[in-house]
Amino acid sequence: xxxxEAAIAVSALxxxxxxxxxxxxxxxxxxxxxxxxxxxxxxxARGERQRGEEAAGRIVGDANVVIGTEGDAIEVVVSxxxxxxxxxxxxxxxxxxxx
Numbered sequence: 222x223x224x225x226e227a228a229i230a231v232s233a234l235x236x237x238x239x240x241x242x243x244x245x246x247x248x249x250x251x252x253x254x255x256x257x258x259x260x261x262x263x264x265x266a267r268g269e270r271q272r273g274e275e276a277a278g279r280i281v282g283d284a285n286v287v288i289g290t291e292g293d294a295i296e297v298v299v300s301x302x303x304x305x306x307x308x309x310x311x312x313x314x315x316x317x318x319x320x
Contacts, residue, residue, distance in 0.1 A: 243304040250281075251309050254299045257281040258313035261288060262297040266315035273297070293317060 257277035264273035265288055277286045277299055284301035293316055300310035 247303045247305075247307055247309065250301070250303045251311065253281050254284065254301065254309050254311035255313075257284065257286070258297045258299040258311040261286060261299070262295055262313040262315035265290075265295050265297065266317050268318070268320070290317075 257280035260280060261273035261277040264270070264276060270288060273288065274286055277284065277297070281299060281301060284299050287298045287300075289296045289298075295315045295317060297313045297315075298310060299312075300308065303309040
């Protein structure tokens with residue numbers, strides 16, 4: 222009787238630890254998306270759009286980076302699938318620097 226209860230408790234503990242580890246991974250990947258969007262927006266505002274895309278790709282890895290310019294605003298959206306298929310995305314804005 223005690224063996225079955227212990228097995229159930231250990232299984233529940235392992236599931237809780239697995240979910241916690243995936244949650245921490247999701248938070249870390251979300252922070253990387255935010256950093257990548259910010260860096261890409263900053264570089265694009267300096268007139269270095271290609272370097273911004275490359276930097277975002279290096280920071281996040283296999284993410285979708287979309288850089289849009291409308292008027293005097295630059296918007297960068299970085300999105301990817303996180304652990305367990307969770308959609309992650311970050312958005313950053315910048316204003317082009319005068320030349």
